[in-house]
Amino acid sequence: MPGPMRSIRRRLIAGSLLIVGLPLLVFVLVASSVLWRFYRQQLGADVTAQARLMADLVAPALAAGSPPPDAARTYGPEYVAGHWQRRSASRVTIADARGIVRASSVGEGVGAPIDDARRPGMRDALSGRGNATAWRSPNFAYEDTLYANAPAWHEGRITGVVRVAQTLTAIQQRVARLRSTLLLVVALYAAVIVALTLVFARTIVRPVERLQADAHRIASGDLSHRVAVGGPAEISELAATLNRMTSRLELLEGLRRRYVSDVSHELRTPLTAIRSMAETILQYGDGDPGLRERYLPRILTQTDRLARMVTQLLDLAHIESGNYVPSLAPLALGELLDEVALTHAARAAELGVAVETSVSDPRLAVRGDRDRLVQVFMNLVDNALRYTPRGGSVRLDAVAARGRVEVTVADTGRGVPAEHLPHLFERFYRVETARSPQAGGTGLGLAIVRQIVEAHGGHIRVDSAPGGGTTFTIELPGAEPAPLAPPEPRPASEEGAP
């Protein structure tokens, strides 16, 4: 089932976003967080410095009590708090040593004791505990606030406390604005990445899609179609391979069609003859007795030929299917060739053709499947007898040649014209141009011979000269010489010899 990431396009987009977009996003988040910390620390330091400065300023006035002397009035709590309010965004609260709020920049709680809940840490500073440090108040009003409490020291004692507070809203807004600007840039950049990846993916995906469409057409049966070769190297190589494969398929399909057509022709032709002969005998046989005499034997011959052809077609199909693996065993060639000659003796005598065998070494042996090799030589001798005129001969000779064995089947027939030789082992190929079945061949014998020889790891070739006979040469893997006969028993006199 195709998942969301099955397509090349999607994978490329996801990949580039992951590689480029994700780090950028992380960078933006980290940068805004760092910036936020930096601003807050800065503000904390500011607030602390302000509180300390004001505490120093107001300490003498607070020590003098109320009402302060003229000199101290200038830096009295009311003046400082009010002045600060005008100059900065901070809120200032000043209390005296008794904890009474003396001034507030927002005018809140003046004259009353410090409200711990609203102004935490102020009393601690007054009693000398705690430092003038900035804290972030979790519960002050509704905004996050930074504040600092600084004790006012005058002549070795604490005369009061100054509190400076500032909200974080401004820097929060600043950081948020910066973050959204960066995020916008990242989003735009991601869009550019996606667009570029799509353009880039096209150069990969388009050839693949074209390939797919072409391959689909071929798979649907159009074997003459070829895929377009192009795009990235891997894809054009794949396309070229696909084309080679299709060419091969097309060739094989052509061969198969021709074969089916040939088989059909070769089976239908004798059937036509048989049917016509039977039909004619039935129709006119009573009035023309010569018809029966002439055609009934022909019906038998044609039927036999058809039966032989069917057997040979099945043999060929079996050998060519690849299921045929010859069961190899050492075979004495002399004996095998004699058997072939003997089988044909009666027919050869009838035809007036001599069949002779000779073996260079009586122990000469091949490795092979006995029944199939007999079939090979039977077919060749059968073939030779068919084309050898009365008084001629068919010779079977076997010689050893460099670990292999060469067997020749030579006749003294009329020979085969050179132009036919390359096709002699093709199925249904016939040298005669017309009216061939008279000779009785099926056109399959030599094809079977070659298939069997090649299945044995052997090789067959044919030499012929018009008028000079035809020679088939078969080369087969040799075998260890077969033991000829049990060794002769030693003379009894030697028995007791030391």
Place this chain on the structure above:
Amino acid sequence: MTHTPATILVVEDQEEINDLLQYNLGRAGYRPLAAYDGRAGLAAAREHRPDLVLLDVMLPGIDGWEICRALSADPALCHIPVIIFTAKGSREDFDHGHRFANVAGYFIKPYATSDVLLHVDRVLADRRR
């Protein structure tokens, strides 16, 4: 019979089959002619101007379709009806036959000789009308 017997040329390379057609055509009252390859068939058609041609497709030398084409291209011979025999019986072969106007029949081997004779009768009767 008042009219002269029709001449029928049989072009078929299988001697046995050709001979049997000759015999059956003769018995049916026709004047049969035999040719055993394409070249001889074409020569016989030109020489004798038969009334009908029985033509095998698979012939040595010139094949049946070539003869068909040659006959249909010759103004003197294009009117001669041709009955085709084929042993292949493939779809393409059959389609091929329809490309020639002079093809008057198509038989896949093995045919029934009686059917062939019946068809010959019918084609010749059509021509006479």
